[in-house]
Amino acid sequence: MSKSDSSPIVNRLKRVEGQVRGITQMVQDDRYCIDILTQVQAVKAALGRAESEILKRHAACCVSEAIASGDEGEQKQKFNELVDLFEKAKR
Numbered sequence: 001m002s003k004s005d006s007s008p009i010v011n012r013l014k015r016v017e018g019q020v021r022g023i024t025q026m027v028q029d030d031r032y033c034i035d036i037l038t039q040v041q042a043v044k045a046a047l048g049r050a051e052s053e054i055l056k057r058h059a060a061c062c063v064s065e066a067i068a069s070g071d072e073g074e075q076k077q078k079f080n081e082l083v084d085l086f087e088k089a090k091r
Contacts, residue, residue: 009053016046055085 023039066078 005057009050012046012050012053016043016050019043019046 020043026036063078066074
């Protein structure tokens with residue numbers, strides 16, 4: 001992924017970082033639990049969107065290159081990486 005391609009993802013992750021700092025402050029300030037949990041859900045959703053974008057880019061770049069190469073070993077490796085990723089997500 002090139003630097004210019006990654007900037008929207010980096011920006012999104014920096015916003016998440018700020019949200020997490022805000023949650024930390026909310027906990028330290030003993031804010032209402034539901035308000036804190038709402039912010040935690042927002043962070044999880046934002047991370048999910050970042051994860052989805054990174055996965056789409058991986059498929060569009062790395063996986064498609066492996067398919068186009070015709071190299072069965074490389075194709076199998078990329079496929080196994082995705083399977084391993086999804087297996088970890090189920091845990």
